[in-house]
Amino acid sequence: MDAAGSQVEDECDQYVQYAEQSGFITTQGGNLLCSKIIHLVHNSDVRSQISKVLNECELRMYRSVAFPAIGTGQARQSPSKVADDMLDAIVEFASRGSVQHLKKIKIVIFQTNMLKDFYEGMKKREGSDLSRRESWMSLLKSFFRRKSQATEKKKVILEKKVDLATFQICGESQENVDAAESWIEDLILKEQFENTISDELIANFDDSQIDVLADLQRRKHVTIQLENKLSPPCIKISGISRDVYFVSVEVQKMVQKIKDTEEERSKAELVYNLVEWRYSASNGKFVAFDKLTNMQLEDAKLAKTQHLTVRINKNKYKVDLNTLQAKDDKGKTMLFQRVPKNEGKL
Numbered sequence: 001m002d003a004a005g006s007q008v009e010d011e012c013d014q015y016v017q018y019a020e021q022s023g024f025i026t027t028q029g030g031n032l033l034c035s036k037i038i039h040l041v042h043n044s045d046v047r048s049q050i051s052k053v054l055n056e057c058e059l060r061m062y063r064s065v066a067f068p069a070i071g072t073g074q075a076r077q078s079p080s081k082v083a084d085d086m087l088d089a090i091v092e093f094a095s096r097g098s099v100q101h102l103k104k105i106k107i108v109i110f111q112t113n114m115l116k117d118f119y120e121g122m123k124k125r126e127g128s129d130l131s132r133r134e135s136w137m138s139l140l141k142s143f144f145r146r147k148s149q150a151t152e153k154k155k156v157i158l159e160k161k162v163d164l165a166t167f168q169i170c171g172e173s174q175e176n177v178d179a180a181e182s183w184i185e186d187l188i189l190k191e192q193f194e195n196t197i198s199d200e201l202i203a204n205f206d207d208s209q210i211d212v213l214a215d216l217q218r219r220k221h222v223t224i225q226l227e228n229k230l231s232p233p234c235i236k237i238s239g240i241s242r243d244v245y246f247v248s249v250e251v252q253k254m255v256q257k258i259k260d261t262e263e264e265r266s267k268a269e270l271v272y273n274l275v276e277w278r279y280s281a282s283n284g285k286f287v288a289f290d291k292l293t294n295m296q297l298e299d300a301k302l303a304k305t306q307h308l309t310v311r312i313n314k315n316k317y318k319v320d321l322n323t324l325q326a327k328d329d330k331g332k333t334m335l336f337q338r339v340p341k342n343e344g345k346l
Contacts, residue, residue, distance in 0.1 A: 002020070003031060003032060003251070004027075004029070004030035004031055004032050004037060005030040005031040007028065007030050008027050008028065008029075008037060009032035011025075011027035011028065012025055012125065014037060015027070019039075019040065019041050022037050022038060022049075022052075023040065023043065023049065023052055024040045024041060024049075024052060025038070025039045025041075026038050026060075026219070027039065031055075032265075034058075034066075035062075036062070037317070038053050038056065038057075038065075040052075040053070040070070040183070042075065042155045043087075043140060044071070044075070044079065046070050046071050046081075046082050046085040046086060047085040047086070047088055048088045048089075049070060049264060050067065050070070050085070050086050050090065051089045051093060052088035052093065053065065053067070053088070054089065054093040054105075055093070057101075057102045058087070058093075058099060058100070060100045061101040062101065063102065063103055063104065064102070064103065064104035064220075065104075065105055065106070066105075066106040066107075066108055067086065067101065067105070067107050067108065068107075068108055068109075068110075069082055069083075069086075069108075069109050069110075069111070069114055069118075070078055070082060070086065072111070072114065072208060074332055076307060078172075079111075079113075079114040079117040080117040080120070081116045082120050083114070083117040083120075083121040083291070084124075086107060086119070086121075087121045087122065087125060090105055091125060102133065107330065108170075110170065112180070113133055113217065114338060116193070119187070120203050121156065123330065125272075132178070139190055148322065163258070167184065169181055169184075169217060191238070191240055191241065191242070192238065193238070193239070193240070193241040193245075194236060194237065194238040194243045195236070195237050195238075195244050195245075195248045196234050196235070196236050196237075197234060197235045197237070197248060197251050197252065197255070198232045198233070198234040199229075199232055199234075199255050200232045200233065200327070201235070201255050201258045201259055202226070202228060202233035202234065202235060202255065203228050204258055204262075205226070205228070205254075205258075209254055209258075210226070211289070212250075212254065213226065213235075213251070214289055216247050217247075218244040219238045220239065220240075220246060220247055221240040221242070221243045222237050222238060222239030222243050222244055223237075223238050223239055224236070224237055225237075225238075234339050239291075249313070264292070264295075264343045265291075265292075267295060268291040268292050268294065268295040269291060271291075271294060271295045271298050271299075272294050273341065274292065274298075274340065274341055274342045275294075275338060275339065276288050276289075276337075276338075276339045276341060277289045277294045277297045277298065277311055277336065277337070277338055278336065278337040278339065279326070279334055279335070280334055280335040280337075281335075284337075286335075286337050289310075293310055294309075296310070297310065297319070297321075297336075297338075298306065298338075301321050301338065306320065306321060306322060306323060307320060308321060310326070312334070314325075315328050315329075316328060317334060318330065319336060324336040324337065324338065
């Protein structure tokens with residue numbers, strides 16, 4: 001209050017009669033570098049107080065707000081409980097989906113021993129539904145991201161909106177500020193990880209695979225770089241360690257699926273060069289199956305499977321591989337042929 005100046009004190013005296021009803025008083029910023037100050041009436045319910053301030057900021061169309069660690073001073077409340085209450089109130093406010101004006105929320109912590117409480121509080125909320133959305137929880141999580149994402153944008157073809165927060169450090173000396181900055185950067189390095197997956201098949205990623213990568217990037221705390229001009233092409237995944245691991249496994253599954261598909265097509269081509277399966281059409285002529293169905297029929301024949309279900313003109317037929325006859329659900333019968341292509345050849 002001393003730093004704000006006598007003008008702010010006079011305003012508080014003028015509006016004190018309204019404080020009990022609303023729970024707070026709003027004054028000009030006085031000598032402080034802000035446009036407004038919201039003075040809270042003492043209340044042990046920190047979550048309720050934070051909610052009131054956030055709602056007032058949205059109502060007044062304020063763009064940003066800064067909180068101290070409310071209740072940890074003369075009220076002597078537990079820092080971990082205050083951290084949980086404050087973060088819960090922010091998450092609840094943001095989850096309404098109707099927030100239009102308030103875009104930046106700062107929590108200013110002067111006592112270094114409280115940083116761990118707020119850090120752990122944010123980590124506990126990483127798995128919440130809100131953290132999967134693109135804005136508010138990422139604003140909080142930028143506490144342990146900070147500088148790295150601003151510089152690692154080269155060759156990124158998957159756009160990712162990242163809400164950056166400015167972490168302001170105040171201290172008694174430059175040495176203390178430098179030490180705090182170094183401590184925060186160590187936290188960033190511990191949380192961050194990068195993995196590169198290189199494979200020639202990455203060059204075969206189509207729009208559907210790109211969409212899957214974009215969805216993974218939206219849902220997880222990672223940045224994905226697809227560099228398909230390298231030899232071999234590669235995908236770089238960077239972000240929070242456990243999310244990098246999860247996304248890496250999913251990418252490996254995508255690559256393996258393409259590999260399996262190509263191997264299946266190659267095998268189908270080989271089988272088609274050796275034998276051709278056909279079915280009788282309505283005009284009495286026999287029509288060749290597509291190569292994949294052709295391979296499935298031949299595999300079933302070699303495995304001595306008695307029956308196999310295939311699809312012909314959007315209808316399902318159950319094939320008897322001994323009699324080479326097939327029936328659909330309505331009892332319609334169709335004849336099959338198996339024609340080896342190497343008959344008569346040495």
